Amino acid sequence: MSQAASHAESSAASHDESHAGGHDEHHGPPWLAHHFDTPAQQFDAAKLGMWAFLAQELLFFSGVFVAYGIFRSWYPEAFSTASHQLDRVMGAANTIVLLFSSWTAAMAVRSSQLGKKQQTTTLLLITIACAFIFLIVKYFEYQHKFHAGLLPGKYFGHPVDGGLFGAIPAGHGHTPHLAPKAHIFFSLYFVMTGIHALHVIVGIGVLFWIVKRNASGEFSKEFFTPVDLVALYWHLVDLIWIYLFPLLYLID
């Protein structure tokens, strides 16, 4: 983290008077934006911005976490019986996949810092592959819930045939034997994992974009900020799952 550490107080970093006298001519590297004076200042700004953005993401999820806490305390039995309907093996597998992908993302930052372009690409592609595995596992989990009628809210107890995209209610209210209000658990399950999955999908898009930029040689030992930031984002996606998994799958 040489860039970050060496310039904690970059905002006060002196403007380079030698070329501040009227012309916007920069002699800095091509990736240095015109309104920054030093690479360190630009790096710190990007990083602070990302942290603020991630704080915002956490607060976004906090809403559903609060809702979960309230309804769990109201309907403990429903939540307990409903959580047994989730597939812990699949959930655990996905947890491992995400943890591993977070590690490869971190390694990608490291290799990018060392200027190892090819290795960075490989590591990022592994991260992306893990993200796809995660989504595929989720697909099968969802599929199973759809067949069993474990659906959110008013669709609860109405099994759906024909896969995820042919969502036609079938059968007549064959409610699984769960405590009343179990449908709220499944509402929260689908909302929380759904929003999380959306973050995974966005992450895949951004990761691909970074892979492309890396392949075209945009990054170097001196400039690897975007790799760093996408890894931070990916850690957040991982972190949120680390909370979701025990809350939804494990707690009795």
Next chain:
Amino acid sequence: MGAATTTVPRAQPHHPDPNENYLKAERGIMSWLVTLDHKRIGIMYLISVILAFAVGGAFALGVRLELFSRGRTIMDADQYNRAFTLHGVVMVFLFIIPSIPAALGNFILPIQLGAKDVAFPRLNLMSYYIYVFGACFALYSMVNGAVDTGWTFYTPYSMRTASSVIPMVLGAFIMGFSSILTGVNFLVTVHKLRAPGQTWTKLPLFIWGLYSTSIIQVLATPVLAITLLLLCLERFLGLGIFDPKLGGDPVLFQHFFWFYSHPAVYIMIVPGMAVVNEIIATFTRRAIVGYMFVAMSSLALALLGFLVWGHHLFVSGMSEYATMVFSGLTFLVAIPSGVKVFNWVATLYKGSIRLESPMLYALSFIFLFTIGGLTGLFLGMLAIDVHLHDTYFVVAHFHYVMVGGTVMGFVGGLHYWWPKMTGKLYSEGMAKVAWFLVFIGFNVTFIAQFIMGSRGMPRRYYDYLPEFEIFHKVSTIGSWILGAGFLTMLAMFIISLKSGAKSTRNPWGSAALEWQTPTPPPLANFIKVPTITRGPYDYHLATEEELSEQ
């Protein structure tokens, strides 16, 4: 995500001269639509929020006109519900929240920091288009049947009404992201892009206000976002989270909603206060008394704002203990607000006051905000709120805060920075006439509402008892005077654009940094990166040249 993608490609060869004034540096409509210059983005926001204000104002006048006499006047009850909802939604989400930070702040904040731009120019442009995109959703909802829930979208009604809730709520959701991204951008800009010598204690108070606002924008808005998303899903899927029929809790929605919307009150008011600081310092030629207290009171308001949301739910079913805690916390907010008012008054005392139009708005702000704030204490008092809740007293209270506060701050700031933004002067005589109409019209409109509210006139009612008729008539006539005031102001600004005299660099003789650069500012904000050696209000240290009108 957005924040990650912030390296702006370096200016292309043949890029415009950074020393050319920003209005002329590039030409053509496209150069505006894809600009990364914070000043131009600020101007685009300015035009958009003024348009929104006009739309919201038209609905306001319609609502008032309907209430002019009893029974049906110009619309039926259903249309009335839609009209006041649209008025509220447009004013809150499209006008007040972005008005000062995104429009004035975008223009002024980097210049006051001595920076060339905000930290993430591309993100800034993106925020603007997200705002426009969200506004389109709101517009779509308006033409597609509109919404009749009130701007608060309370469940369970908002889950059941046949009106077009989903596009409107999605619109608010999207505009929320614009607000968050602007907040992130400003936070980072203040932290990382201050000019050499611009220490935290030399920051203009406008910056302190926007900085505090940004914290609220980043921390509160996401909670609104998830709430609105859940509401949409509730309508689609019947989640049961807010739906009492399915075991959910409709009051949970109110908790979530006010966890955002009370802090949002400070997104509206803190920037207004921040503008007032700048105006008062300039028009008294004095340093704001108690700089650090005023700066810290912005932060205190931002943080306290998160703790008091429960005062909106006193009568919605909460434990007695909780209501008492929320009532007590609510009073704490009076402390930082009081600190500001006292410091302004102390600054005015012995200052050589010049009563030019920006100053008239700043003084109006203090006067009206004080009334709004004190009536807020009534509402924070548990026992009194049970009587006043959802009456016109509340309507008058929040208009004193939002119009008397934000709108006065916004309009005052617009007058104050107009010469810097456009390079043109406006007719001071006409500005004073407009101010007079606005001030009188506003008070006539809303004092009548305080009185009828305290006598029990409920808000959001289509019709009323005979004893309220006189107050409604007075209030409606007041709204016409107010409307005439804003129209006069609009005409004045248009005339100024067309044929206003050229402004000098520092027409008010201010010591603040943004007045030291040419008018209008060059593309790079300063011809030479400034080194800051004194505070923005250190009139005794400022040189004659700095304060001169040339």
